[in-house]
Amino acid sequence: MTAPVLKVSDLKKSYGAIHAVAGVSFEVLPGEIFGVIGPNGSGKTTMFNSVLGQITPDAGRIELNGQDITRLSPVELNQRGVGRTFQTLQVFGKMSVRDNLIVAAQEHQGSMFGRMFAPGDSGLGARADALIDQFRIRHVADKKAGELSYGQQKLVDIAMAFMSEPDLVLLDEPCAGVNPSLVGGISTLLKELNKTRKGSFVVIEHNMDFVMDLCHRILVMVEGKVMALGTPAEIRSNKQVLDAYLGA
Amino acid sequence: MTDLVQLLLSGMATGAIYALAALGFTLLWQASGTINFAQGEFVMLPAFMMLAFNTMGLPLLVSFAFTCAIAVLVLGWGFKRGIADPLLRFGMMPVVVATLGLSIAIRNGVRAGYSAEAHPFPSLFGDTLIRVAGVTVTSGDIGTLLAALLLVLGTQAWLSRTVTGRAMQAVAQNTESATVLGINVPRMVFYTFAINAVLACAAALLVTPTYLAKFDMGEGLATKAFFAAIIGGFNNSRGALLGGIIVGVSENLAAHYVSAAYKDAVALVIFMLVILFKPQGLLGQKIERKV
Amino acid sequence: QATIKIASLQELSGTGATVGTNFKNGMDLAIKEINAAGGILGKKIEVTHYDTQSNPGVAKGLAQKAVDDDVLAVFGPGFSGSMIVSMNETRRAKIPNFTGAEAASITTQGNPYVYRTSFGQATSMPKVARYIAQNLKAKTVAVIYVNNDFGKGGSDMVTKSLADLGVKVVANISTDPGKLDFAAPVLQAKQSNADVIFVYTNEEEAARALRELRKQGVNKPIVGETVLTSQKVIELAGDAANGAVAHIGLSVDAPVPSMRAFRAKFERDYHYIPDHNGIKGYTGVYIMKAALEKAGKIDRAALAKAMKGLTISAAKEPGVLMDVSFDDKGDIDRESFLVEVKNGKQEVKAVLPALGSKKGG
Amino acid sequence: MKKSTLFLLALGLLLLAVPPFLKNYGIYLLSTWLVYVIANMGLNLTVGYAGQKSLGHAAFFGIGAYTVAILMQHGISFWIGLPVAVLGCFLIGLALGFPALRVQTIYLAFATLGFNTAVWLVLRNEESLTGGTFGINNIGRPELFGLSLEGSLAYYYFVLGVTVLLSALMWKLLASPWGKAFTALRDNPIRAESLGIRIQAYTLLSFAFGAVYAGIAGALFASLVQFIEPAPFAVGTSFMMYLMVVVGGPGYFFGPLLGSAVGVLLPEWLRFAQAWYLFVFGSAVVLLMLWLPDGLLSIPDRVRARRLAREASAARAASAAAVGVQA
Amino acid sequence: MDDTCIEFDNVLAGYGDFMILNNLSFKARRGKITLLLGPNGAGKSTVLKTLFGLLKVRQGRIRLDGQDITGAGAKELLVQHGVAFVPQGRNLFGQLTVWENLELGGITLGMKTTHARIPEVLELFPRVKERLHSRASALSGGEQKQLEVGRALLLRPKVILIDEPSIGLSPLVVADVFRLLRRLADEGTTVLMVEQNVKSALKMADEAIALESGRLVLQKPAGDLLSDPNIERLFLGGAHAGAAQPA
Ligand SMILES: Nc1ncnc2c1ncn2[C@@H]1O[C@H](COP(=O)(O)OP(=O)(O)OP(=O)(O)O)[C@@H](O)[C@H]1O
Ligand SMILES: Nc1ncnc2c1ncn2[C@@H]1O[C@H](COP(=O)(O)OP(=O)(O)OP(=O)(O)O)[C@@H](O)[C@H]1O
Ligand SMILES: [Mg+2]
């Protein structure tokens, strides 16, 4: 059996009396696309942010490739090859789309001191252009990201997560607001990257078509706890999950 | 012991003055998300207006009423139309700089157009000395303290208890959403600045007997008010009072027990500690970030 | 040249605005009178006032501008710091420079082109010290001063002068410019148990200090220099000013008819009572006039030469208000007054003779 | 690009060729302007690019000035004083960055303001070191390669040279990935963090570099005025510097050039208004902000944005025309 | 009188000089759910913002129930015409509590009515009810969206403009919201809704309008579109993507 890329054990985070994450454990295997679903307020985003160092968990342990990364800062996690997107739009509104993509990966090029003398695009232009085409945002590539429509910003946001070619990417509702034609595109892209680069993905999503089609395994969270974990087929037929989340 | 009490009482009276000026800052911050760097001048201008009415023979309180009316028009409505409406949506920097420019203009306008001298100002509460057990306070001190308390609590209650007050805060937090809900954004903004103008007049009425009407009185007042507002909590009107009193009292105690040259440093140290360890201020609520 | 061009660099904005504005108004009044009476040696005076913003960097630039403009003389600045910078420029260009600044160091640098229009602290403080030591028979003094170059300089000087007379400064209390609450300084002065309290601050702070002294029931003699008993302070402090005593180099309330007349003219034109800075500006222009008339020509070098050891009698040149004389360093000498505030009015307790005429006082 | 290069060349020529024809006062004003340009370039990095609200810049201006002045007073050369000032400002700037790691927006503004007040208190009260309220007089001007810079014109050219050099360095820095990192930090620190941008490091460095520029400007200022006292380094100057940066255009490279002109030269031009000149100046600042809230240098941007918007509009209309209506 | 409720007549509108809606004309019927579809950046949100008076109309007219409302402000539309708008993205007052947000939602009604209606709304969204005294910013993404929808329903609007309500909502809640909108429409409310969740939205809608580059490309009964063999090509494969969005 292969060692997991990401191992989360007994993660907990409370806000006062609200136990947003109440003891969650799971493992993500190399090359796996791992889905996380659950009703609103079940703690998915809180779990993400705890894993990614945005907020400090109350308890629990997180390992990346066998190393303890609990309480590491978001910067350190990114430097170790973990990419992410946020549930809310998080782009650099005053920068052009292209610069958004370049800045998303430049910190992986050379040393901080060396970058002081490096060319402005850090040699990432080609990579940025490739992603711009892949996400079909060429026609807005030179616009300020803050002036794009919701869906366009979402696409930029996702593309940014891929710029530094991370080994593990955590995506929080990537499809929200994205046109169905592009949802298919994202799906294809993830599968491709998953094949070619053996990248692993954790995806929170409420779009069930997307999740069921894409994910190898799915974790269902309810009230901060794990309700079920299994293949799409297993989840789809899980009575409890149907009641709590999917509906008939 | 009586010395200590004397210093405390004196400091509280001065602190009340700082609090009155700080109150305007906290109001504007909560209800429009801006800082008015001309706030000191917003106190100075009514002081001169009242003085003018007063010298014309009107009783102090009548002068105050007239001044309030003019201030609501000029410092309230005028400020809203002239500065807030066009600039608020561009974020903090342009407003800060425009109010800086405004303060330079008002201060020097009064100096060039009226007088560079300090003028005495009648006290609403008189200047009777009250001696109790070796400690002396003036009726003005007590009156100022009580008035500050009243104004602070009133403003706080208005903001948190009334729907209009909450709508004012809502506008500051998210103008577009407020519009979408049918909140009359321009009116709320006007209320904010009108109340601020009245508060400034009240502050002028109460602080000028001590501060003296002078074109640059706003400068010192504003600095102390910043300190007070930060220490007490910028997003809380009660904080202004607490902050003001802390600054006033700590200055006095420091001047007496520490070196006088570094007495300002004591308030400064408290100020820095608060900023760094409780940036929301002693009474302010924490603003958490959500990602 | 058809006119006599002079430049005036004053603190017209910033912390020194009151000082500079008074000086400027005084100058303007004198110039108006002189020009109306036909000018100096038949030439009219043309003055340009510049605002130093109470900032030495600006003052330096303006002094250069005055030099560029080739003026006959420069007046101001009144802030010692600014004066120290700007007088380098006027000195280089050999332009006579009249100033109201009081710091001792201004006339100790051997600059032959600076002239004070009022006492420096080196002149006034010994007079105050003598009053404290000899008239009040004090052994100890508490000094409350404002912590800027003016106040600190005065405090240093009075401490030294008092020490020379065997009087000890037992409390040296600094206060910030613009200070509101004098509870702590006054308490400290009270606790020092000094025989005399010497207050050396700007007008507004002096008024607040007097009020607080009254509030805390201090009954020791309160002594000051010039500012403490000025008209402004009396106006601002009200009853609390009663009893304060000060040495005054120049006062509109001096028992001198010319001074009364000046006060009336000034009040007529500017609608307020001038302080000593107004007199400095007014007499400064007349001093220049006297010197130029003595020199007999409108010329910088001649003016500078005439200023050396110049004595002007008020009888001959009423505009100087009182007899004055200058020493070689540019320091002024004339009679001065000891004033006490009684019933909200300045009352002259004693006229102190000019240093040059007779020692003691 | 070409237009701006041309403009720069013309400006450079003007700055080289005109001063010999000016009188002392003009030269002094231009020198003062350049000194502020340097200081404000630093502040523009901190405030305009990195988005850190600093109201304490004058403190570094003062630290630079006093370091050089005190050392020169003890007979140590300007050329040793300057690097000491640079190093000092860098380190203190780093230290001042730490509050910025904890607090932002107005809270940061007031923390830096507090720092400025603290520095000013030290300058005023430590009389044995700084001369207290009496200041430090007779500060000399340096020599460069044996050339005396005592004369006002010589000193002007020296300041001009330093300005050009520092501008070039700043240009290089902002064109590198660092420039983008600073901007990212300003736009959205949370996102920046998640992309591996060490926001802590960049925050600290934005303060430190900004401080270094202010320190150098301060050193030049001390030698320019040849006298320093605490007042010019009080909070009021920080406000003015902030004003200059914002009026010029925060986050625009040449913003400080124009902003400093507004802050330093404009009041001088307005002196014809006599007693009212500062009133006019203050009003002018208000009007400038109302007209151009993003600063003077946003004009070209506005024009370009307009053009781009029109083009995009046209393109959109064309593609709209291409799609037919189906019912 | 016909049953046209919302009418765009040759509308030209956009941001500054950037025109997004290019002479757009369409009609939406009263008491029906009209679905606004189209690729990202097509201008769907812009349609709603323009209608609600947040963007200036440069040319053309917008009519509501035959009445010209071009240039009318948000408040006027809300109070006089009973139009409510739920924009895309986050639109809460983060520092205020859930309760206070609801109260402000009813500010045009007066507090008495608002307080009477709040419980009804809370019944629809139990998740929100549980968090009644939390600050709005502490809510999860989906909870915030529910609160926003609830806040708009408080007004019992005659016309409701709703921009991608499904963003962030879990499937069960999406179904609830859709059902709710259907019920409101059946009771006479006009719904103009933007959705990317095309399939489920079409199932509940009456009519569909598709935009591209700010132009109308199609208007059809929703049922027809759902059964249209071209739908896959149109919206799931991006047939017209060519012009505006090169693949
Ligand atoms: N504030 C703005 N300033 C300038 N352009 C804008 C602004 N907001 C949107 N746009 C532009 O207007 C166009 C249409 O935007 P709109 O938000 O209406 O699209 P949409 O159809 O709602 O897309 P989505 O499905 O992504 O939400 C886009 O090309 C976008 O770039
Ligand atoms: N800062 C906070 N303070 C208080 N409560 C919080 C905070 N952040 C989250 N919560 C609560 O924790 C719970 C979990 O929130 P979280 O955002 O993780 O949900 P989620 O599963 O991502 O939901 P959604 O699908 O709606 O995005 C919610 O009930 C929320 O109200
Ligand atoms: Mg979530």
Ligand SMILES: [Mg+2]
């Ligand atoms: Mg949209």
